[in-house]
Amino acid sequence: xxxxxxxxxxxxxxxxxxxxxxxxxxxxxxxxxxxxxxxxxxxxxxxxxxxxxxxxxxxxxxxxxxxxxxxxxxxxxxxxxxxxxxxxxxxxxxxxxxxxxxxxxxxxxxxxxxxxxxxxxxxxxxxxxxxxxxxxxxxxxxxxxxxxxxxxxxxxxxxxxxxxxxxxxxxxxxxxxxxxxxxxxxxxxxxxxxxxxxxxxxxxxxxxxxxxxxxxxxxxxxxxxxxxxxxxxxxxxxxxxxxxxxxxxxxxxxxxxxxxxxxxxxxxxxxxxxxxxxxxxxxxxxxxxxxxxxxxxxxxxxxxxxxxxxxxxxxxxxxxxxxxxxxxxxxxxxxxxxxxxxxxxxxxxxxxxxxxxxxxxxxxxxxxxxxxxxxxxxxxxxxxxxxxxxxxxxxxxxxxxxxxxxxxxxx
Amino acid sequence: xxxxxxxxxxxxxxxxxxxxxxxxxxxxxxxxxxxxxxxxxxxxxxxxxxxxxxxxxxxxxxxxxxxxxxxxxxxxxxxxxxxxxxxxxxxxxxxxxxxxxxxxxxxxxxxxxxxxxxxxxxxxxxxxxxxxxxxxxxxxxxxxxxxxxxxxxxxxxxxxxxxxxxxxxxxxxxxxxxxxxxxxxxxxxxxxxxxxxxxxxxxxxxxxxxxxxxxxxxxxxxxxxxxxxxxxxxxxxxxxxxxxxxxxxxxxxxxxxxxxxxxxxxxxxxxxxxxxxxxxxxxxxxxxxxxxxxxxxxxxxxxxxxxxxxxxxxxxxxxxxxxxxxxxxxxxxxxxxxxxx
Numbered sequence: 195x196x197x198x199x200x201x202x203x204x205x206x207x208x209x210x211x212x213x214x215x216x217x218x219x220x221x222x223x224x225x226x227x228x229x230x231x232x233x234x235x236x237x238x239x240x241x242x243x244x245x246x247x248x249x250x251x252x253x254x255x256x257x258x259x260x261x262x263x264x265x266x267x268x269x270x271x272x273x274x275x276x277x278x279x280x281x282x283x284x285x286x287x288x289x290x291x292x293x294x295x296x297x298x299x300x301x302x303x304x305x306x307x308x309x310x311x312x313x314x315x316x317x318x319x320x321x322x323x324x325x326x327x328x329x330x331x332x333x334x335x336x337x338x339x340x341x342x343x344x345x346x347x348x349x350x351x352x353x354x355x356x357x358x359x360x361x362x363x364x365x366x367x368x369x370x371x372x373x374x375x376x377x378x379x380x381x382x383x384x385x386x387x388x389x390x391x392x393x394x395x396x397x398x399x400x401x402x403x404x405x406x407x408x409x410x411x412x413x414x415x416x417x418x419x420x421x422x423x424x425x426x427x428x429x430x431x432x433x434x435x436x437x438x439x440x441x442x443x444x445x446x447x448x449x450x451x452x453x454x455x456x457x458x459x460x461x462x463x464x465x466x467x468x469x470x471x472x473x474x475x476x477x478x479x480x481x482x483x484x485x486x487x488x489x490x491x492x493x494x495x496x497x498x499x500x501x502x503x504x505x506x507x508x509x510x511x512x513x514x515x516x517x518x519x520x521x522x523x524x525x526x527x528x529x530x531x532x533x534x535x536x537x538x539x540x541x542x543x544x545x546x547x548x549x550x551x552x553x554x555x556x557x558x559x560x561x562x563x564x565x566x567x568x569x570x571x572x573x574x575x576x577x578x579x580x581x582x583x584x585x586x587x588x589x590x591x592x593x594x595x596x597x598x599x600x601x602x603x604x605x
Numbered sequence: 606x607x608x609x610x611x612x613x614x615x616x617x618x619x620x621x622x623x624x625x626x627x628x629x630x631x632x633x634x635x636x637x638x639x640x641x642x643x644x645x646x647x648x649x650x651x652x653x654x655x656x657x658x659x660x661x662x663x664x665x666x667x668x669x670x671x672x673x674x675x676x677x678x679x680x681x682x683x684x685x686x687x688x689x690x691x692x693x694x695x696x697x698x699x700x701x702x703x704x705x706x707x708x709x710x711x712x713x714x715x716x717x718x719x720x721x722x723x724x725x726x727x728x729x730x731x732x733x734x735x736x737x738x739x740x741x742x743x744x745x746x747x748x749x750x751x752x753x754x755x756x757x758x759x760x761x762x763x764x765x766x767x768x769x770x771x772x773x774x775x776x777x778x779x780x781x782x783x784x785x786x787x788x789x790x791x792x793x794x795x796x797x798x799x800x801x802x803x804x805x806x807x808x809x810x811x812x813x814x815x816x817x818x819x820x821x822x823x824x825x826x827x828x829x830x831x832x833x834x835x836x837x838x839x840x841x842x843x844x845x846x847x848x849x850x851x852x853x854x855x856x857x858x859x860x861x862x863x864x865x866x867x868x869x870x871x872x873x874x875x876x877x878x879x880x881x882x883x884x885x886x887x888x889x890x891x892x893x894x895x896x897x898x899x900x901x902x903x904x905x906x907x908x909x910x911x912x913x914x915x916x917x918x919x920x921x922x923x924x925x926x927x928x929x930x931x932x933x934x935x936x937x938x939x940x941x942x943x944x945x946x
Contacts, residue, residue, distance in 0.1 A: 221750060223750050223751075229836065230836060245754075245914060245915075332910065335910040335911055336824060336825060336827075336909070336910045336911025337908075337909065337910040337911075338641075338645075338907060339641070339644050339645050339907045339908060342644075342645035342646055342647070343645075346646055402908075403910075406909070406910065408825060408909055408910045408911070408912055409910045411912070411913065411916055412910060412911075412912075412913055412916075585913060585914065585915060586754070586834060587834055587913045587914055588913070589834065590834055
């Protein structure tokens with residue numbers, strides 16, 4: 195099942211006949227790193243034969259900030275703000291992914307209430323990320339107004355996160371052993387209001403796009419990636435599920451108690467841009483279902499949101515100011531928090547696919563190695579394969595539907 | 606009024622109609638932003654003047670004071686010439702459109718329209734077809750790959766859709782029996798006589814409207830400038846007033862197409878149920894009809910996604926052109942059997 199092989203490029207792609215007088219020269223087009231459709235700083239070296247793409251070379255690394263190395267020099271606690279900046283459209287999901295890996299290394303588990311809050315935050319983040327996808331995909335295909343419709347909903351999610359964490363973006367609200375603070379009833383009612391209105395707004399976007407003939411033509415049959423190809427190029431997330439593989443880490447390797455929630459995993463059939471669009475639309479609806487269940491669970495799961503384990507978890511600030519022991523713990527944790535000598539890998543289902551953190555500890559206060567498996571990077575790998583032989587205009591459909599965020603790809 | 610020289614009246618008409626079209630282009634640039642803002646939960650420009658009404662003026666001033674860049678390696682002559690070539694045809698073609706019937710001022714009869722050509726439509730199509738030069742030369746002269754691709758796409762698209770446009774107009778010419786736009790208007794005096802009220806007129810109207818979107822390079826056929834792929838298309842490298850000229854040219858072309866739509870299918874200045882209405886009312890009716898089609902341009906742009914280039918060509922050659930040919934044939938048959946013009 196896990197054999198790797200080199201793909202054959204699309205057999206239908208035309209080849210350039212140098213002797214044919216009607217064929218001119220190939221055109222090399224440098225698309226990006228500053229280009230309206232490359233979603234950040236992706237650079238694509240495209241060779242065109244007329245309007246047809248003969249070759250496409252993605253060049254990544256323009257947003258490389260050395261996040262993995264930062265983790266290795268900053269230490270366990272201080273890396274959290276950096277995880278926000280990986281896939282910056284869903285900071286809290288990255289927080290949770292990193293926290294789960296560290297917790298696995300430390301051998302601790304977040305309390306039940308914190309796990310419910312994490313699920314809540316991750317699913318809200320998933321909706322946020324998919325709304326970005328809908329917005330950018332539609333603006334790339336010319337339906338500019340849909341962008342504003344989806345961003346209006348996204349704005350409400352920002353308001354919710356603002357009410358809960360005090361930040362709109364880059365929230366850094368997950369901690370080793372739980373979350374920073376409890377969800378208050380005001381935030382809960384905001385989320386409930388959102389859950390009431392959001393399906394209506396989603397239906398409106400659905401009506402404007404799904405059965406729109408132009409939208410259908412621009413997405414159906416474009417970027418077809420077969421089940422085998424998707425598995426072999428280690429694609430995950432909606433791209434893999436669009437190709438008909440029923441694989442979702444929330445169900446395959448549950449974490450944060452996902453096994454207790456009821457939800458469907460939408461799966462596509464053809465593996466083209468349209469299926470990936472449908473999968474994401476359906477996932478937003480399923481996320482709403484999970485958020486609803488999580489809200490119910492919040493009412494029935496009282497307790498702490500952060501464990502009291504002074505080996506790994508910072509003491510509350512007021513105790514630090516009043517108690518000698520807590521001050522010592524604080525000092526010890528900030529300067530020299532040690533994890534057992536071990537290594538671990540933890541993958542979670544982010545909106546883009548499997549977001550994994552590999553952490554190796556040599557028993558010191560800093561990680562020996564931190565590696566981040568970014569689903570977006572794997573998605574970009576599929577781009578040359580999908581682009582080959584397609585028209586130049588299809589490039590924007592492909593870039594949009596593979597849905598990567600360069601902050602995560604380049605790290 | 607009787608002793609005013611003919612020349613003065615002509616100049617007054619040119620200033621009024623030509624100035625009116627330029628003003629329409631300015632208003633459209635504001636309307637586009639305002640209407641799109643209303644559709645997208647935004648305010649749109651609202652800083653300059655009351656409700657942002659002076660925004661076009663501010664834009665104009667800004668365009669004039671911006672630095673004009675000519676890219677290295679560009680063909681300087683053509684680069685400078687192309688925007689003018691793009692803006693000119695639509696400004697010339699407005700001349701033959703009758704914006705009203707005949708005004709009676711001080712006992713003198715003045716036909717409303719700069720020129721009364723008996724081959725008005727031929728003139729329009731001939732001059733309007735030149736617009737593609739501005740686009741393709743601008744794209745080629747910029748020495749930019751994106752511009753060139755945009756220019757080529759625009760040229761291919763405008764040439765393909767011009768066929769449909771001409772054939773759909775021909776059906777109307779056959780129905781009205783004249784190439785003179787004044788005659789076409791005169792043949793649609795009452796609402797029942799409007800060309801839209803015949804079955805062939807409806808099909809011709811649909812074809813004409815779609816083709817006019819493609820002719821003016823407007824969404825969903827704006828390949829020449831589709832931002833996500835080609836950055837700015839043929840005008841990627843243009844700045845300041847040269848860019849503004851392309852812009853004005855596009856809006857003027859929209860104005861002409863909307864006016865033509867109103868004239869050919871909706872009786873131009875004919876007021877519904879009031880065939881003997883005052884001429885000023887006729888001008889108002891014309892403006893309302895043309896204004897609606899201008900709004901349609903904006904409405905469609907902010908609603909639909911964009912077609913792909915090959916899909917557009919397929920639509921043009923495989924659907925629109927056969928339908929237009931069929932429509933022309935049907936019109937001929939209709940006239941032959943009914944003997945009715």
